[in-house]
Structure formats: C-alpha cells, structure tokens
Amino acid sequence: MPSPTPDNSPPPPGASLAAWLRRWLVWLLLGSYVLAALVPAPGTWLTGLRSGEGVSFSLVMVGVLLLTGAMAVNVGKLRELPRHPVALLTALAGVWGPPVVVVALWSILAPACLPGPLAASLGAGMAFAGAMPVANSAVAWTHQSGGSLAWALGLVVLSICLCPWVTPLVLGLMGQTLAGASAAEADLLVSRFSGAVFVVWVLVPTLLGLGLHAALGGRRVEKLAPRLTIASAAALLLLNYANAATALPNVLAEPDWRLLGTTLVAAVTLPVAGAAVAWPLSLLGRVSRRGRVAWAYSLGMKNTGLALGLVGATLGDQPVAILVILAVTLMQHVVAGAVHAIAARSEG
Secondary structure (H helix, E strand, C coil): CCCCCCCCCCCCCCHHHHHHHHHHHHHHHHHHHHHHHHCCHHHHHHHCCECCCCCEHHHHHHHHHHHHHHHCCCHHHHCCHHHCHHHHHHHHHHHHHHHHHHHHHHHHHHHHHCCHHHHHHHHHHHHHHHCCCECCHHHHHHHHCCCCHHHHHHHHHHHHHHHHHHHHHHHHHHHHHCCHHHHHHHHHHHHHCCCHHHHHHHHHHHHHHHHHHHHHCHHHHHHHHHHHHHHHHHHHHHHHHHHHHHHHHHHHHCCCHHHHHHHHHHHHHHHHHHHHHHHHHHHHCCCCHHHHHHHHHHHHCECHHHHHHHHHHHCCCCHHHHHHHHHHHHHHHHHHHHHHHHHHHHHC
16 A cells, blocks of 8 residues: 655645554454454445446455555556566566465365365365455555565556456466366356456556556645555455455354364465565566565565455355455465565665
8 A cells, every 4th residue: 555755745634544554454454354253244234235237345345446556556667677577577477376386285285174165165265365466565565674666566567457367367277276166166256257347347447546646646646645545445444344244253153273273374375485486586587685575575465355356246155265365364464574574684
C-alpha cells in the first residue's frame, strides 16, 4: 500500500489513519479472523450478495484492491526494468515457478497427514494461493527495508497484467500434480476465470488505476495516497472477514488440530520457498542488493485477496481451501518480517 512522501507541507487528509493501518495490518487481519469466528452472520451475508449478472461482493472487493493498488503506481519508475530483460524474465519465472513445486510437494505430503477429502481441499487452496500474482503489500515491505521500489512495483504490475493468461496456465499445471476433487476444483476455477471474465475483473481495474494515476498526476495522487491506503485496507479486511466467516465457524465448531497444524505448516512453505529462491535467482539476474531485497518480498508474497475473491465467487463454500488462503495471508507477512530483519542485519 502506498506511503505518503515526507516533505515540509502538511500531511494529506487521512495520513495518520493510513499510517496506523499499515503498522497494525497483520494484527487487524488476525482480528478479522477472530471476529469472523465469533460473529459470522454479517460476513456470510456479504458473501451472499450477488447481482443477476454474476457480480458478487468478492469480485467488487477484488476490483477495489486492484484499482487502488494501481492508482498508487508511478509508471515512470518502471522505465529502468526493460533494460534488464533477462533479470525481468527470471524474476517473473520466480513468481510462479516455486509455487508449482510447493503444490506438487504437498500433493504428496497432504494425503499422508490428512484424510482424502481434507487433503484434496488443502491442495486446492495451496494451488489457488500459489497461482496468484505478486501482492501489493510487497511494495510496502520493500519500502520499509530500503529495497528497490522499481523492482517491487514492476513485478506487482507485470504479474497482475499477465495473470489473466499465466494464472490459468499455472493452475492447469498444478492440476496435473493434484488428485481427485482438488484437481477438479482447479479445473473449475480455470474454466470460470479464463479469458474475458478474468480480464474484466483483474486487468480492467489495474489498467484503470494506472490510467487514473497518469490523468491526475503524481502530486494529486500523493495527496490521495492515504485515502487509497484506507480504501485498500478496508477492502482487504472486509474480504478476509467475509470469507473467514464462511470457513472458520465450521472448522472451529469441531476443531481438527491435525488439519489446523498441517494448514499452518503448508501455508508457511509458500512464502518461505519464494523468498528463499529469490536470493539465488537475483544473483543469477545480476541485480543490486536493493533489487534482491525487492525480489525476496515480491517472490514470497501472493495476492491472496485476489485468491479469496475468485475462490469465493467461483467455488462457494470451500472452508478448508479458504482456510489455507487465510493462513497464507498471515504467514507471508510473518515471513516478510523475517526477511526485513535479515535485510536490516546484512545492511548493518
């Protein structure tokens, strides 16, 4: 999420609230899960909101997330990236390559840990999360660690623009490693969100946001940055709360500790794999230290808000798959915190 640029002028409206949201976002996400478990009714009502044309609450929230994220992007900062085509292609391969390996690994491990239907749903949730583009929050973490914003912004924008075509291909590839119900769910998501539908709900909000930034100009967008942060955080928290409300009450009514433990372990492997692979890949791409920091966040953080929106709009009641995506959302911020600590130590 965008950060206000410090200068001598008064802070724009909402700057204090935006800063507070950025600082406490992980705890607010955790709070939204607790609220969903205790008071699920408003969340289930929100997920049930649909128009006759198939427009759902989840898809609208996805549009808000992508629009506000794109509006905060200064495309001018991305001009240096085409000068490094090999590094750019390497980074994009790193966005989607490691999750394919992780999902294949869990297609073997999950049946040994869980009964068949639960293992299938866990595999589907891992596939949905892993096939997503880079999370907008990778930019905020990169900024916090003094990494290259050009790389972080570039990978967010390019991965989102490519995902209408790449995500169905990656899901199809992951489906080859999954079995039974999880493979069928991956195929259903591919069939529902390939082509025009994915373009409308992913690419159009992104391009609209980039266009609005260009039309308004950098200074106006800077003044709007706190409001964009607030809108983005509100959409993310509402989306997580609504989807958690459909999953957590069922899961926690009769807690299956083996399922919960396996889900947490599986969820942490996605961001760990991405962040771990980022370092050797960045050396291969010959990027600077600041670029390596940006790659660690960008390859380790997935747009799980988009995953929740698409799964909620397509598959309906899939509590275990949704639980996995919720866990990935939290775990990738925990891993990002570890990356930040390592980056700060290496700099010192």
